Amino acid sequence: MINGGSRDDFIIAIRSAFLKKGNQQRFSLIGLIFFSIIILVLGSFNFKVVNYLKVGIKEIVYRSSFIVSVPENFVKSIYYLTDDHFKIYNEFNSNLLELENLKSKDLLNEAIVLDYQRLKNVINDYLIASEEIVAKILIDKKSPFLRSVIANKGSKDGIKLGMVVTENEYLVGKVVEVNYLTARILLLSDLNSKIPVRIEPNGIQSILSGTGEETGIIQYQKERYTIENGSTIYTSGSGDLFQSGIPVGTINDLDSPSIKGVTFFSDFSQLRFVKILSYKKTRFNVSKEVGQIERIKKEKLKAMKKNEVLEYEKKLEEKAKNEAENIVKEKKLENEKLKAEIKEIKKDITKTNEDEKNYKKLEKRYRSKCKKRLISVNFYKVGTPEYKECILRKGIKIN
Amino acid sequence: MIKINNTNKLNIILLYSPTIILFLSVLNEFDFNFLKLNYFSFNFNYILIFYYSLKKSKSLGYGLIFIAGLFNDAITGTPIGLTALNYLLICGFAGYLRNITLRPNIIKDWIFFLVTISVVNSFSYTLLTLVFSFQLDYYLLLINIFFTFLFYSFFSQIFGLFDKLIFGGSHD
Numbered sequence: 053m054i055n056g057g058s059r060d061d062f063i064i065a066i067r068s069a070f071l072k073k074g075n076q077q078r079f080s081l082i083g084l085i086f087f088s089i090i091i092l093v094l095g096s097f098n099f100k101v102v103n104y105l106k107v108g109i110k111e112i113v114y115r116s117s118f119i120v121s122v123p124e125n126f127v128k129s130i131y132y133l134t135d136d137h138f139k140i141y142n143e144f145n146s147n148l149l150e151l152e153n154l155k156s157k158d159l160l161n162e163a164i165v166l167d168y169q170r171l172k173n174v175i176n177d178y179l180i181a182s183e184e185i186v187a188k189i190l191i192d193k194k195s196p197f198l199r200s201v202i203a204n205k206g207s208k209d210g211i212k213l214g215m216v217v218t219e220n221e222y223l224v225g226k227v228v229e230v231n232y233l234t235a236r237i238l239l240l241s242d243l244n245s246k247i248p249v250r251i252e253p254n255g256i257q258s259i260l261s262g263t264g265e266e267t268g269i270i271q272y273q274k275e276r277y278t279i280e281n282g283s284t285i286y287t288s289g290s291g292d293l294f295q296s297g298i299p300v301g302t303i304n305d306l307d308s309p310s311i312k313g314v315t316f317f318s319d320f321s322q323l324r325f326v327k328i329l330s331y332k333k334t335r336f337n338v339s340k341e342v343g344q345i346e347r348i349k350k351e352k353l354k355a356m357k358k359n360e361v362l363e364y365e366k367k368l369e370e371k372a373k374n375e376a377e378n379i380v381k382e383k384k385l386e387n388e389k390l391k392a393e394i395k396e397i398k399k400d401i402t403k404t405n406e407d408e409k410n411y412k413k414l415e416k417r418y419r420s421k422c423k424k425r426l427i428s429v430n431f432y433k434v435g436t437p438e439y440k441e442c443i444l445r446k447g448i449k450i451n
Numbered sequence: 452m453i454k455i456n457n458t459n460k461l462n463i464i465l466l467y468s469p470t471i472i473l474f475l476s477v478l479n480e481f482d483f484n485f486l487k488l489n490y491f492s493f494n495f496n497y498i499l500i501f502y503y504s505l506k507k508s509k510s511l512g513y514g515l516i517f518i519a520g521l522f523n524d525a526i527t528g529t530p531i532g533l534t535a536l537n538y539l540l541i542c543g544f545a546g547y548l549r550n551i552t553l554r555p556n557i558i559k560d561w562i563f564f565l566v567t568i569s570v571v572n573s574f575s576y577t578l579l580t581l582v583f584s585f586q587l588d589y590y591l592l593l594i595n596i597f598f599t600f601l602f603y604s605f606f607s608q609i610f611g612l613f614d615k616l617i618f619g620g621s622h623d
Binding site for chain 1 (some may be wrong): 460475478512513514517520521522524525526527529530531532533535536540541542543544545546547550551572578582583585586587589591
């Protein structure tokens with residue numbers, strides 16, 4: 053079966069395997085091996101011809117791979133569809149609860165985000181996203197060792213190296229290779245992926261690394277900082293590549309308390325469409341900002357003055373109102389007094405009228421008792437008030 | 452006449468079916484990733500190349516294997532030429548085994564396949580980590596080697612059966 057192990061036979065077998073061109077083979081194996089090594093070496097030195105070859109191969113292969121993968125993608129989508137149907141009821145119930153919670157939190161967040169943006173702007177650290185480019189994932193063939201996907205947008209669409217890739221606002225990875233029509237995205241789960249992160253609620257700064265599987269780990273963590281299970285991880289914004297505050301995942305240290313595992317928010321095995329974007333710093337225009345502040349101050353002063361005038365006018369109005377009310381009160385009292393007087397007068401008039409009537413009635417009868425004569429002492433001259441009274445008293449004298 | 456031509460075409464397709472399968476395997480994504488099986492991966496291409504280089508080398512030309520390797524590099528993102536080199540080394544090992552084998556034996560093929568993929572993957576790992584500064588998980592690589600080795604026997608039976616049905620089990 054195997055020749056006695058002699059050195060010659062070994063060399064002959066090796067020579068035959070590597071050097072001899074087989075009957076049906078057009079190329080010698082050793083020739084192709086050397087060719088591969090040459091491509092590898094030149095590729096590592098970024099040799100132009102090899103780079104063109106790379107780009108050409110990639111453009112062909114990515115498109116072909118997408119077409120060839122259609123049946124498998126179909127099987128995959130059916131698998132996910134079936135799986136989703138089984139899970140949908142429970143997910144719906146939990147989603148309802150979550151939605152209620154999120155609605156209430158959203159209101160609070162809006163105010164916080166506005167404050168945050170304003171403060172970031174003040175310290176010249178606020179990054180603004182460039183236009184988002186939506187890309188479709190062509191290939192998500194992950195080798196067991198490298199976690200990357202191919203998107204259908206390339207340099208033609210404005211994709212550049214290092215651009216940030218998100219899915220539903222969750223960080224997915226960054227662009228590590230740009231071709232004319234396609235781009236390679238290095239996922240966060242890849243071993244070679246290292247991004248600066250902030251762990252909330254304690255605000256601990258650290259580095260998130262991929263594990264080569266579906267999860268990540270927190271690296272370079274000092275022991276004196278305690279990271280709680282379930283803490284949320286955001287990008288820290290260090291290095292200005294990522295905007296600060298992009299949600300990444302949660303801490304899940306089920307494996308061991310010393311190694312902090314990270315579960316990503318985004319499911320990298322189900323990526324279909326992603327957003328590719330880059331961030332640039334806003335220029336903090338000092339003179340513009342100062343001018344704006346002065347303008348705001350002036351407006352505030354104007355408003356204050358206006359307020360003072362308005363308040364003075366208001367006070368005057370109130371004073372006038374009080375005075376008017378007092379006058380109305382006084383007039384009312386006077387009115388009442390006058391009414392009472394009128395009433396008295398009316399009463400007097402009525403009494404006088406009655407007296408007049410009685411006087412006329414009694415005058416003839418009691419005239420002789422009251423009329424003054426030449427010799428009588430206690431009598432009165434006709435027409436005087438005393439005479440009238442005497443008549444009304446029916447001639448009875450008071451003394 | 453037409454019938455003869457069609458038969459010839461079918462024969463050619465069947466003869467080069469390993470090449471077609473190799474390219475399909477390289478280009479498509481059938482890797483069970485969606486099942487989210489942790490610690491499970493195997494390299495079907497290694498099995499196919501080793502088996503057909505050993506048993507039916509005319510079905511799988513070195514040139515086409517080289518191109519398939521370049522395609523695989525483009526898809527997985529490894530440096531261009533590395534997988535091609537791996538594939539060609541596997542062909543070389545298989546050719547050596549073919550030359551020293553007088554009486555084929557599945558167990559010996561299997562053991563030799565383990566040695567082959569161990570050497571090739573070690574070579575690839577060394578190049579990637581030392582020369583190209585890639586970070587790779589060594590355990591995942593070992594798992595990949597283990598499952599590739601495990602599945603060799605299964606796939607070699609299937610390929611053998613396929614050859615028997617189509618070509619009547621003739622080897623070159």
